[in-house]
Amino acid sequence: MTRNAERPTLEQVASLAGTSRATASRVVNGSPRVSPEARAAVERAIDALGYAPNRAARSLVTRRSDSIGLIVTESEERVFGEPFFATLVRGVSDALAGTETHLVLVLNRSDQEHSRVRRFLSAHVDGVLLISAHADEPLLAQLAADPLPAVLAGRPLQPTSLPYVDVDNAHGAYVAVRHLVERGRSRIATIAGPQDMAPGIDRLEGYRRAVADVVGTASSLVAFGDFSTASGERGTEELLERHPDIDAIFAASDLMAVGALQALQRRGRRVPEDIAVVGFDDSVVAATTHPQLTTVHQPVGDLGRLMVQRLCAALDGSSPVPRATVLPTHLVVRDSS
Amino acid sequence: MTRNAERPTLEQVASLAGTSRATASRVVNGSPRVSPEARAAVERAIDALGYAPNRAARSLVTRRSDSIGLIVTESEERVFGEPFFATLVRGVSDALAGTETHLVLVLNRSDQEHSRVRRFLSAHVDGVLLISAHADEPLLAQLAADPLPAVLAGRPLQPTSLPYVDVDNAHGAYVAVRHLVERGRSRIATIAGPQDMAPGIDRLEGYRRAVADVVGTASSLVAFGDFSTASGERGTEELLERHPDIDAIFAASDLMAVGALQALQRRGRRVPEDIAVVGFDDSVVAATTHPQLTTVHQPVGDLGRLMVQRLCAALDGSSPVPRATVLPTHLVVRDSS
DNA sequence: GGTGGCTGTGAGAGCGCTCTCAACCCGTCT
DNA sequence: AGACGGGTTGAGAGCGCTCTCACAGCCACC
Numbered sequence: 001m002t003r004n005a006e007r008p009t010l011e012q013v014a015s016l017a018g019t020s021r022a023t024a025s026r027v028v029n030g031s032p033r034v035s036p037e038a039r040a041a042v043e044r045a046i047d048a049l050g051y052a053p054n055r056a057a058r059s060l061v062t063r064r065s066d067s068i069g070l071i072v073t074e075s076e077e078r079v080f081g082e083p084f085f086a087t088l089v090r091g092v093s094d095a096l097a098g099t100e101t102h103l104v105l106v107l108n109r110s111d112q113e114h115s116r117v118r119r120f121l122s123a124h125v126d127g128v129l130l131i132s133a134h135a136d137e138p139l140l141a142q143l144a145a146d147p148l149p150a151v152l153a154g155r156p157l158q159p160t161s162l163p164y165v166d167v168d169n170a171h172g173a174y175v176a177v178r179h180l181v182e183r184g185r186s187r188i189a190t191i192a193g194p195q196d197m198a199p200g201i202d203r204l205e206g207y208r209r210a211v212a213d214v215v216g217t218a219s220s221l222v223a224f225g226d227f228s229t230a231s232g233e234r235g236t237e238e239l240l241e242r243h244p245d246i247d248a249i250f251a252a253s254d255l256m257a258v259g260a261l262q263a264l265q266r267r268g269r270r271v272p273e274d275i276a277v278v279g280f281d282d283s284v285v286a287a288t289t290h291p292q293l294t295t296v297h298q299p300v301g302d303l304g305r306l307m308v309q310r311l312c313a314a315l316d317g318s319s320p321v322p323r324a325t326v327l328p329t330h331l332v333v334r335d336s337s
Numbered sequence: 338m339t340r341n342a343e344r345p346t347l348e349q350v351a352s353l354a355g356t357s358r359a360t361a362s363r364v365v366n367g368s369p370r371v372s373p374e375a376r377a378a379v380e381r382a383i384d385a386l387g388y389a390p391n392r393a394a395r396s397l398v399t400r401r402s403d404s405i406g407l408i409v410t411e412s413e414e415r416v417f418g419e420p421f422f423a424t425l426v427r428g429v430s431d432a433l434a435g436t437e438t439h440l441v442l443v444l445n446r447s448d449q450e451h452s453r454v455r456r457f458l459s460a461h462v463d464g465v466l467l468i469s470a471h472a473d474e475p476l477l478a479q480l481a482a483d484p485l486p487a488v489l490a491g492r493p494l495q496p497t498s499l500p501y502v503d504v505d506n507a508h509g510a511y512v513a514v515r516h517l518v519e520r521g522r523s524r525i526a527t528i529a530g531p532q533d534m535a536p537g538i539d540r541l542e543g544y545r546r547a548v549a550d551v552v553g554t555a556s557s558l559v560a561f562g563d564f565s566t567a568s569g570e571r572g573t574e575e576l577l578e579r580h581p582d583i584d585a586i587f588a589a590s591d592l593m594a595v596g597a598l599q600a601l602q603r604r605g606r607r608v609p610e611d612i613a614v615v616g617f618d619d620s621v622v623a624a625t626t627h628p629q630l631t632t633v634h635q636p637v638g639d640l641g642r643l644m645v646q647r648l649c650a651a652l653d654g655s656s657p658v659p660r661a662t663v664l665p666t667h668l669v670v671r672d673s674s
Numbered sequence: 675g676g677t678g679g680c681t682g683t684g685a686g687a688g689c690g691c692t693c694t695c696a697a698c699c700c701g702t703c704t
Numbered sequence: 705a706g707a708c709g710g711g712t713t714g715a716g717a718g719c720g721c722t723c724t725c726a727c728a729g730c731c732a733c734c
Binding site: 020022026038057059060062063 | 712716718720
């Protein structure tokens with residue numbers, strides 16, 4: 001384990017450059033108070049030795065870790081469509097690319113690991129990005145009480161002072177339903193998501209607002225699911241039973257929309273001729289169904305990027321951090337509507 | 338940024354416990370050379386103060402970072418089915434759960450970031466997990482030359498001394514084709530993946546071996562794709578044109594299988610009645626197609642877990658690290674075959 | 675009663691870095 | 705000529721921890 005025993009230190013750089021360690025440090029950290037000659041000499045020495053600063057030593061004195069934590073709670077991967085996690089991580093990584101900041105990943109599974117996450121938080125990162133679907137996420141309270149800067153993915157359900165970045169779920173749903181109306185649909189039902197999760201609530205609200213905007217459209221064509229394919233099937237069957245005359249379904253997730261397509265096909269209803277279907281997420285599956293799914297796209301990569309930006313702002317205290325940032329969603333029209 | 342100014346140090350723990358810093362350190366690190374009384378006193382002090390060791394200070398002296406890097410190259414997320422990344426990370430995280438080791442994520446996008454990755458490697462982690470599809474990945478050579486322990490996901494194409502963990506692509510393909518044979522299919526074609534990637538090569542090899550096992554089966558019913566849906570469509574059309582009488586297609590990825598389903602449907606070929614289709618990956622989309630896709634499941638979570646185990650073995654030098662570890666794949670039979 | 679080993683303990687060095695502080699050089703002003 | 709000020713520099717402390725080393729205490733043995 002004692003690798004890199006030969007890694008050069010700042011001391012060696014300084015002595016090769018013929019300066020003191022302090023001056024070498026100034027060069028490494030880009031201080032302006034260094035003469036051009038000294039700077040050049042140190043830079044030459046750095047190249048010659050292949051010097052890279054020892055992060056631990058630096059952290060010890062600066063009291064910064066130069067890394068941020070990405071905490072993902074268990075349920076998340078199941079709830080969001082699969083591209084979500086990878087795309088978000090990509091966005092976060094993008095935003096971090098120019099900096100020296102590391103991204104430390106913590107998947108928060110069970111309660112037994114909770115203490116681990118806590119210690120982790122307080123000791124090892126400068127800030128935290130939290131991805132959590134659970135409304136009752138105890139970490140939220142912990143983070144709010146901690147001086148550690150944190151940014152949430154998605155609107156939290158309970159009141160908290162922590163800033164968050166979200167996609168405009170309500171407006172996305174609203175636009176999806178308006179689209180169905182414009183296509184001439186008048187009996188538009190929805191399969192809503194869980195009502196203990198912000199996306200579930202907000203997408204249903206968008207649906208309701210759009211339906212209320214249209215005079216003469218019934219407003220109670222709602223079934224509830226859990227974002228899964230199976231629940232989409234169940235929801236569709238329930239809707240067809242209660243309201244056989246519906247001519248459109250807005251599903252609050254692509255997977256539920258897939259379930260709807262399957263249920264409709266089983267019942268012999270043609271999509272989009274008899275019933276139009278719109279999903280939400282613009283996940284991989286949306287392009288693999290038959291017919292291909294009209295769905296609401298959410299800018300997940302931007303979500304990650306913006307979370308980092310907000311966190312960095314909080315870290316260096318340069319600019320005030322807005323408590324809420326909401327990114328626009330947009331409709332992707334394919335063949336199912 | 339000067340948060341946690343009040344974080345307790347080992348010194349404070351020791352003084353509260355009435356011992357020296359050295360003894361407190363022994364307790365923290367679980368040394369057996371401490372009397373029960375001293376241990377209890379220190380533990381009480383730790384609880385009272387809410388002490389957590391300063392990682393930077395520890396790293397500085399131990400010369401370990403207690404973290405490992407997960408390096409993912411750009412193309413990867415596109416190539417593998419979407420659940421791949423999340424599931425692998427989950428497996429890695431699982432394996433790390435009991436330890437104090439952190440997981441640092443690096444997405445290696447462009448060449449300009451290459452130097453960043455290099456510095457990162459040499460300075461900040463004890464070991465590396467590399468996920469890379471590219472055969473010509475320059476990091477491979479760098480890692481092989483570096484004393485930094487590394488474990489690869491997937492068989493590397495060029496010869497290297499680095500250990501890797503892979504899933505049994507060839508056998509998975511073999512089993513898939515044998516399954517088609519058992520279902521009575523005799524004109525079995527394949528849409529192979531890119532031949533500059535190990536999974537593409539190995540899955541084709543498995544197909545060829547299975548076909549060779551069956552006397553009287555033609556062996557040149559091969560089209561090539563890039564694992565994407567679109568390439569699956571193209572490959573299917575190409576196959577149908579060249580060999581209109583094929584009665585089964587083994588696609589080297591689920592997405593290509595989806596493309597095949599779409600192309601077949603357009604041509605009015607029924608699946609599985611006229612043509613059976615089998616995919617590879619057991620991704621989310623496999624369960625959302627119509628008919629649902631028979632596919633080869635690969636234990637991606639186990640892949641991650643095992644990579645960590647191999648890396649840890651390399652780190653503590655306890656046991657020799659096998660150069661290759663291959664995990665079994667298995668067929669998931671659904672409706673398309 | 676002395677020797678040897680074995681256990682538990684504390685003093686102290688030092689990991690590589692940043693940052694404060696005082697010193698220094700040199701040109702400019704009184 | 706002396707005082708002053710801005711720019712540049714180096715000495716040195718110290719971040720919180722681990723780990724070596726020496727030593728004190730204790731038992732068993734000759």
